[in-house]
Amino acid sequence: MTKPESAVYDYDVVISGASLAGSAAATLLARRGVRVALLERRSDPAAYKVLCTHSLTANAYPVLEELGLVPELEKAGAVRNEARWHTRWGWIHPKAAPAGPALPYGYNVRRSTLDPLIRSRAAETPGVDLLLGHQVTGLIREAGRTVGVRASTPQGEREIRARLVVGADGKDSAVAKFADVPSQEYENTRFGYLAHFRDLPLRDGIAHTWFLEPDMAYAFPNDDGVTVVAVVPDKKWLPAFRADLEGSFLSFVRDLPEAPPIDSAERVTKIIGMVDHPLRSRRPTAPGVALIGDAALTSDPLWGVGCGWALESAKWLAEAIAPAATGTGDLDRSLAAYARGHRRRLTGHQKLAIDFAKARPFNPVERLIFSAAARDESLARHMHLFASRLIGPLRFLNPVVMAKAWVVNLRHRGA
Numbered sequence: 021m022t023k024p025e026s027a028v029y030d031y032d033v034v035i036s037g038a039s040l041a042g043s044a045a046a047t048l049l050a051r052r053g054v055r056v057a058l059l060e061r062r063s064d065p066a067a068y069k070v071l072c073t074h075s076l077t078a079n080a081y082p083v084l085e086e087l088g089l090v091p092e093l094e095k096a097g098a099v100r101n102e103a104r105w106h107t108r109w110g111w112i113h114p115k116a117a118p119a120g121p122a123l124p125y126g127y128n129v130r131r132s133t134l135d136p137l138i139r140s141r142a143a144e145t146p147g148v149d150l151l152l153g154h155q156v157t158g159l160i161r162e163a164g165r166t167v168g169v170r171a172s173t174p175q176g177e178r179e180i181r182a183r184l185v186v187g188a189d190g191k192d193s194a195v196a197k198f199a200d201v202p203s204q205e206y207e208n209t210r211f212g213y214l215a216h217f218r219d220l221p222l223r224d225g226i227a228h229t230w231f232l233e234p235d236m237a238y239a240f241p242n243d244d245g246v247t248v249v250a251v252v253p254d255k256k257w258l259p260a261f262r263a264d265l266e267g268s269f270l271s272f273v274r275d276l277p278e279a280p281p282i283d284s285a286e287r288v289t290k291i292i293g294m295v296d297h298p299l300r301s302r303r304p305t306a307p308g309v310a311l312i313g314d315a316a317l318t319s320d321p322l323w324g325v326g327c328g329w330a331l332e333s334a335k336w337l338a339e340a341i342a343p344a345a346t347g348t349g350d351l352d353r354s355l356a357a358y359a360r361g362h363r364r365r366l367t368g369h370q371k372l373a374i375d376f377a378k379a380r381p382f383n384p385v386e387r388l389i390f391s392a393a394a395r396d397e398s399l400a401r402h403m404h405l406f407a408s409r410l411i412g413p414l415r416f417l418n419p420v421v422m423a424k425a426w427v428v429n430l431r432h433r434g435a
């Protein structure tokens with residue numbers, strides 16, 4: 021007698037990686053009745069991603085709300101992320117229109133605060149088994165389909181079988197590699213270093229981004245009075261920068277227009293960075309496999325979009341596959357719907373990021389829209405919606421907006 025299908029599997033879904041994407045997906049799937057094993061190679065429940073400037077764009081807000089994390093984030097001191105951006109035409113500072121609705125916002129919140137919070141939300145959700153110290157080391161494949169994972173665990177090697185394996189294991193995704201998912205890689209010709217500071221006042225107490233064409237810099241206020249400062253120069257400066265890392269970092273910040281007073285601030289973390297961070301796009305599904313977060317698409321950190329998309333892609337996946345993951349629908353069709361939605365929503369954004377990662381000055385379209393946004397409040401708000409990833413490139417650069425930008429600049433010249 022053959023076993024019923026559900027008895028063949030230990031879980032409906034196995035997720036590799038319990039960071040933002042994995043923990044969000046586990047919670048949202050389990051709430052829809054899916055039995056989830058959430059595997060994390062690190063054994064500390066409070067582990068967090070160190071290399072991040074942790075500014076969560078406003079597209080993340082609905083997912084944080086659905087996860088029930090907004091009150092806890094506010095209580096933990098997460099900072100609503102209003103920002104001003106320096107350009108050669110002056111500052112762009114998106115503000116709500118008089119008598120208009122408040123601008124959508126996300127949060128600046130350190131990963132040491134966010135990651136344990138979202139992971140414990142997953143762990144306390146009925147239907148999720150959080151398995152710490154479990155590193156996925158291979159996939160179980162049958163008839164060309166993935167039906168589970170092999171993992172090294174504190175108790176030794178283990179196999180876990182499931183209808184679906186989800187790779188939420190970051191930019192170097194082990195699941196993507198073991199499933200032979202095709203990946204495209206694009207050069208990033210900037211490098212970046214960051215550190216956390218206390219007692220670093222910022223004008224209006226809000227986040228600052230400097231577009232220095234091609235270099236970039238950031239200062240984001242976060243929970244507990246900590247400000248993360250990051251510099252992202254053209255790679256041609258790397259050898260000289262590294263020769264005196266601390267001196268180069270501080271002098272880069274000192275030279276910024278309206279520089280924050282870095283010399284009187286207290287540095288509370290090491291200066292850490294990445295010298296090579298290519299962008300990556302992978303096909304988000306394979307038979308029996310789905311990828312979410314950085315595993316599916318790694319963008320340029322300079323746009324601060326990865327956390328928001330990690331959370332959003334977890335939600336898109338849960339919505340697309342939950343019934344089928346429990347065995348009551350067509351899993352392959354659900355996976356195809358997830359893949360289509362992922363591509364439709366993110367491919368355009370990624371194309372712009374790939375082009376901007378060439379460490380070039382603004383192109384003519386960027387010059388038009390950034391200069392006009394520095395001069396016109398409604399265009400500044402429009403830019404905020406794009407930077408928050410609440411609208412895509414087609415709406416951002418639609419002909420009406422471009423015509424308006426052109427008129428704004430013409431009037432400015434006339435004045």
Ligand SMILES: Cc1cc2nc3c(=O)[nH]c(=O)nc-3n(C[C@H](O)[C@H](O)[C@H](O)COP(=O)(O)OP(=O)(O)OC[C@H]3O[C@@H](n4cnc5c(N)ncnc54)[C@H](O)[C@@H]3O)c2cc1C
Nearest residue numbers: 037039040041061073074075156189190313314324326327
């Ligand atoms: C310098 C820098 C600055 C950034 N700043 C921002 C920012 O300001 N805003 C923003 O939105 N994004 C930012 N990002 C991007 C952001 O950090 C990522 O997009 C985000 O962390 C992706 O989340 P994730 O859950 O997909 O993957 P990750 O956070 O990378 O998590 C992957 C998880 O998988 C686990 N794992 C890996 N392999 C295995 C395995 N084999 N088995 C089990 N577990 C495994 C890891 O331990 C980890 O917990 C930045 C990135 C960099 C590099």
